[in-house]
Amino acid sequence: MFVPRLSEAIAALDALWPPGSAEAWDAVGTVCGDPDQEVSRVLFAVDPVQEIVDEAVKLGADLLVTHHPLYLRGTTTVAASTFKGRVVHTLIKNDIALHVAHTNADRADPGVSDALAGALDLRVVRPLVPDPADPEGRRGLGRVCELDPPVTVRELAERAAERLPATAQGIRVAGDPEALVRTVAVSGGSGDSLFADVRAAGVDAFLTADLRHHPASEFMANGAQATRATHTQAAHTQATQATLNPLALLDAAHWATEWPWCELAAAQLDEISDRHGWDLRVHVSKTVTDPWNSHAPSPGAPN
């Protein structure tokens, strides 16, 4: 057993989530840290915020790995008077490196959406948007999954509420709660840019986060329109069926959809550590960093 250098630990992480596969606008990789420093304790978390950095200090971590970048654009200051600057100061003063795996972890095999599917006991069939650079067709954005046996939209929402870490939001649903779900697309994080791909995949439901009013509203209305056309052609006359979108939307808290990746990533690093004979402890933060921390249900609202 020996304690790896930061450069060795980072090389292992880069092999899991190649930085070159990140989106062009993204900022992945090592934010701070000395390649020669020793790493004996690693903490995984979704957000590089002060609470998480304080947790890393308390834990005695040498490396913090987060999904979200600290800086997405260039900056001219890391003064501790700004919240990001304070994060940088705390990290450096405590000899803690920060490393980010964002869209490269989304696209990886296994990636963020595999972890989400795993948390919900869904069988992954293929990526929702396959990476054209992957001849095996396993990498890419989102995942298309099967449910065997099928469950209703309501049951799937209840399962997500139960299995994902608890947040004030819980799960919001658009669509018929009693409709059966045999296939579902999942995408950790903000998923409303994937609506066209979800529609093309022909799934029964889409589970993601951060769905906004207009894209969601238009998506549901377009689906209802398409269903009405199909039903008219097939001479179906049941008005209720004809106007419901066959595809349901399930919206969870952004943080909750990405948190399962931390556990997956920690298990992957643990396995690598065992293989190399590293003396490394790997931890996952359970601190809820979803910014929405309370919820007042409307009296009389459907649940």
Ligand SMILES: [Zn+2]
């Ligand atoms: Zn995210």
